[in-house]
Amino acid sequence: MVTRHTDDQSDGQSAARTPLYRRRAFWGGMAVLFAFGMIANGLQEKPSAEQASPSGRVTLTPPPSGTPSDRQSEKVAEVSQSAKASAKAKAEEELSVSVVPSVVGMTNAEAIRALHRAGFMANEEDASGRGRWSLDNDNWTVCSQDPGPGKSDAVRVAIYSVKGDEFC
DSSP, X not given: OOOOOOTTSOOSSHHHHSOGGGXXXXXXXXXXXXXXXXXXXXXXXXXXXHHHSOOXXXXXXXXXXXXXXXXXXXXXXXXXXXXXXXXXHHHHHHHSOOOOOOOTXXXXXXXXHHHHXXXXXXXXXXXXXXXXXXXXXXXXXXXXXXXXXXXXXXXXXXXXXXXXXXXX
16 A cells, blocks of 8 residues: 655655745744844833933922022022033034044044944945955955045945955
8 A cells, every 4th residue: 555645744855855935834933033023122112202302401499498599599500501501512513514534544443433433324345346245344454435534415434445465
């Protein structure tokens, strides 16, 4: 008597021949991971509007009886004036336009840090044209950048680099 195996039955070899992305267990596992990721993302605390940007307001409370209220109100007034001044300076600093720094000759790690400090994002490119990825940023040297130093209308700066033992 001969038994035939259908697609629903497994003889151990059919699973080895079926690519991973075609197996039901693979996609079921991916769905579970996706669901856990969504749940974890929803559980993260998001800052409230009051925490995200300070309003610069100072709340005055009446002093307890028997204390010199004039000195306390003067101190509160001084604090509120300095708080307003520091908030105004921060706002002006945020509105100021950053200028792209010169990063040619630096290592990729140094260049990326300098660009991030100035408020720019960095794209790393292989200057040799071979399309390699720089896995160790300390081993690559920046040959050129786009846009060049002194520009202020950019958000992202491309740095073109070669490995440490190569020349630009």
